[in-house]
Amino acid sequence: xxxxxxxxxxxxRRPHLARxxxxxxxxxxxxxxxxxxxxxxxxxxxxxxPVDTSDVEATVAAxxxxxxxxxxxxxxxxxxxxxxxxxxxAVASELGLPFVSEHTARTLRDKHAMRRAFDAQxxxxxxxxxxxxxxxxxxxxxxxxxxxxxxxVVDNDSGYLRRVDDAEELTEHFDVVRRGAWAGxxxxxxxxxxVDAYGGAIIVEEYLTGAEISVESVVVDGTTQVxxxxxxxxxxxxxxxxxxxxxxxxxxxxxxxxxxAALAAAAHRAVGLDTGAAHTEFKVGADGTARIxxxxxxxxGGPVYQSVRLSTGVDLVTAVLDLARGRTPDxxxxxxxxxxxxxxxxxxxxxxxxxxxxxEEARLDPRVQEISLYREAxxxxxxxxxxWQSHGHVVFxxxxxxxxxxxxxxxxxxIRFKLEPRx
Numbered sequence: 291x292x293x294x295x296x297x298x299x300x301x302x303r304r305p306h307l308a309r310x311x312x313x314x315x316x317x318x319x320x321x322x323x324x325x326x327x328x329x330x331x332x333x334x335x336x337x338x339x340p341v342d343t344s345d346v347e348a349t350v351a352a353x354x355x356x357x358x359x360x361x362x363x364x365x366x367x368x369x370x371x372x373x374x375x376x377x378x379x380a381v382a383s384e385l386g387l388p389f390v391s392e393h394t395a396r397t398l399r400d401k402h403a404m405r406r407a408f409d410a411q412x413x414x415x416x417x418x419x420x421x422x423x424x425x426x427x428x429x430x431x432x433x434x435x436x437x438x439x440x441x442x443v444v445d446n447d448s449g450y451l452r453r454v455d456d457a458e459e460l461t462e463h464f465d466v467v468r469r470g471a472w473a474g475x476x477x478x479x480x481x482x483x484x485v486d487a488y489g490g491a492i493i494v495e496e497y498l499t500g501a502e503i504s505v506e507s508v509v510v511d512g513t514t515q516v517x518x519x520x521x522x523x524x525x526x527x528x529x530x531x532x533x534x535x536x537x538x539x540x541x542x543x544x545x546x547x548x549x550x551a552a553l554a555a556a557a558h559r560a561v562g563l564d565t566g567a568a569h570t571e572f573k574v575g576a577d578g579t580a581r582i583x584x585x586x587x588x589x590x591g592g593p594v595y596q597s598v599r600l601s602t603g604v605d606l607v608t609a610v611l612d613l614a615r616g617r618t619p620d621x622x623x624x625x626x627x628x629x630x631x632x633x634x635x636x637x638x639x640x641x642x643x644x645x646x647x648x649x650e651e652a653r654l655d656p657r658v659q660e661i662s663l664y665r666e667a668x669x670x671x672x673x674x675x676x677x678w679q680s681h682g683h684v685v686f687x688x689x690x691x692x693x694x695x696x697x698x699x700x701x702x703x704x705i706r707f708k709l710e711p712r713x
Contacts (some may be wrong), residue, residue, distance in 0.1 A: 291318075292365040293611065294353065295335075296343050296374040296381060297325040301600045302592050302666035302683065306370040307334045309607040315616075322356065322364065323626045324349060324377075327397045337651045343377040344477045353381045368613035370607075371705045372399065372445055372586050376479040388614055390587045394562035398587050399480050400447045404561060411560035413553065414581045418495035420488065430494040431460060437497040439528075442471035444484045445586070450474055452496055453528030462681055468492050470675060487505075498573035498581055502526050503540060506598050508591055508609045508621055511668065512564040514555035515621055517606065519547060523695065530674045535702075536594070537631040537694050538601045543676075546578045557585050567610050569594070593632045593683045596660055600687055601630040605666035628689050631694040633701055634680035635663075637671045641709035652684055657697050660685040671707065681707065 293314050295307065308322075309335040314321040323335035325341040333629040337360075341352040357364050367387050369378035375395045382389030390398075397403045406413045417434045420443075421427035431438055437455045440463065450470035454460040471492050475481050519540035522533060539549060541614055554570045557563075563585065570585040589595050589606045599605050602623035609619035619659040637643070645667055653657050665671055671681055687693045 291362045291365045292320040292322050292360055293358075293368065293614070294322045294324065294364050294381065296367065296378040297323060297331065298343055298347065298371050299325065299329065299375045300371050300679070301329060301662070302329070302679065303370045303511065304662075305593075306589065307331055309605070310334065310368070310611060311606060313611050319365075320360070320362065322360070324352060324356075325374075334506075336455065341607050342477075343374040344479045346380045346479050346710060348378045349377040350384050354384065357385065357651070366611065368587060368610055368614045369391055371710050372577075372588050376586050382631065387597045388565055388616060390563055390565060391540060394564075395587065396480065397561050398563070399443060399478065400443065400484065400587065401441065401489070401584065402443050404543045404584060405493070406459050407497075407560045408557060408582060412555060414579075415583075416496035416581060418536060420491040421494045422465070422489055422491040424461055426491075426577075427460055427464050427494050428457060431457065434496050439495050439497050440467040441493045441495065442472075442475065443488050443491060443493055444478050444480050447485075451531050451616065452675065453479070455529075455666040464492075466539060467473055467675075470679065483490040497528070498575075499584075500573045500575040501542075502583070502670070503550065503572050503574060504536065504572075504590055505568075506594060506606065507554055507558070507568040507570065508606065508613070509558055509563055509565055509568055510621075511568050512550070512559070512611065514558050514568065516551040516554060517604050517623065518602050518627070519550065520594065520597065532593070532636060532674045533635050534636065535631065535698055536592075536597060537691065537698075538597060539627040539629070541691060543578070546574060546580070548644045549578070549625070550574070550580050553580055553582060554585070556621060557582050562593055563583065563587050565613055592634055592680065593660065593662070593685045597598065597630050597632050597687050598680065600659055601627045602684065628687050629689065629691050629694045630685065631698055632685040633683075633685055633698055633705075635682040635705060635707065636680055637707045637709060639709065640672045640676075641712070642670050642672075643707055644669050647708060648701070652701060652705055655686075655701075657686045657688055657693075658684055658701075659687055665707075
């Protein structure tokens with residue numbers, strides 16, 4: 291039997307592929323990988339099909355040929371990146387295997403369709419609308435009020451997401467965000483369909499105040515079980531929205547966490563997310579009222595997978611693979627989660643890396659559980675909104691939330707990207 295992973299290159303998902311390869315060996319399965327330019331990721335697979343998973347029809351055709359050539363049937367389909375979820379849904383439908391439906395996969399990539407689905411089921415969220423021109427955006431602003439967030443219709447991993455505080459800022463930044471939003475998704479499975487459907491529009495929505503949290507869940511037969519909630523202790527207020535620091539378990543009161551869990555389940559039902567991992571983000575106001583930002587049919591990005599495993603003992607990759615193989619996953623976590631945090635590295639400006647400091651010292655720190663660099667000296671780096679992925683991460687544990695905060699402070703001061711001087 292074989293497990294099929296539909297994938298796109300992503301440095302932060304390398305541990306997911308490594309765990310999938312071990313899982314396959316443990317269960318006597320072959321691991322098959324469909325991705326364009328697999329590079330070093332190919333070492334985890336027994337067979338690789340080089341196909342661009344943004345082309346859903348080509349991916350289905352490639353998998354059909356692969357399945358015909360394999361000595362054993364494909365019995366599971368998974369995706370660890372949101373970009374490949376539509377292709378995975380189509381492949382699973384073709385093979386008659388468990389996965390979210392093709393309609394759900396499309397809704398989760400189309401943020402406007404997601405908003406409509408939440409509205410239809412009464413899931414609390416920001417006021418929102420579409421705008422193709424500055425004039426349309428100003429009209430939406432009259433209805434919604436400032437501050438606003440400008441964001442892409444098609445999920446492009448947080449790039450070109452911008453806060454504007456008044457009509458002057460909206461007029462100044464609207465076209466820049468609109469152009470960047472659509473240029474950033476030209477390789478997305480929904481790109482051409484979305485261009486035809488939305489005519490270059492972007493979403494204009496209410497800016498929510500409060501604490502931002504990330505909820506990691508596993509959905510089994512339509513029932514959501516929340517595994518972990520991450521706080522984002524650094525205020526994410528804009529103008530761009532770059533995640534830098536997560537901690538778990540959450541410091542929110544237990545009654546707020548229960549309400550958030552119920553809202554996450556309602557959001558998953560609204561979009562038809564009935565199996566697999568779910569990554570759902572909320573803003574929680576000072577009064578404890580939560581409103582959803584978005585949800586996705588995947589494990590959270592960056593080192594969320596490692597953070598959840600270290601804190602709760604639940605392996606989300608194992609859970610996803612179990613579900614894909616028709617098994618009920620063991621989601622029993624620790625009675626007391628281990629305080630865990632991670633820090634995502636970004637450069638302070640665009641340029642060429644001269645050196646990365648503090649890494650070797652961090653490796654010797656007993657609190658540090660993992661440190662990974664996606665860039666090295668000599669590489670050129672950029673800054674948001676032109677990039678969305680960090681340049682590396684460090685995951686750490688401690689005995690208390692206070693110690694997690696102190697550890698983050700130390701690591702954020704010591705691990706630095708030194709850039710070549712400007713001339």
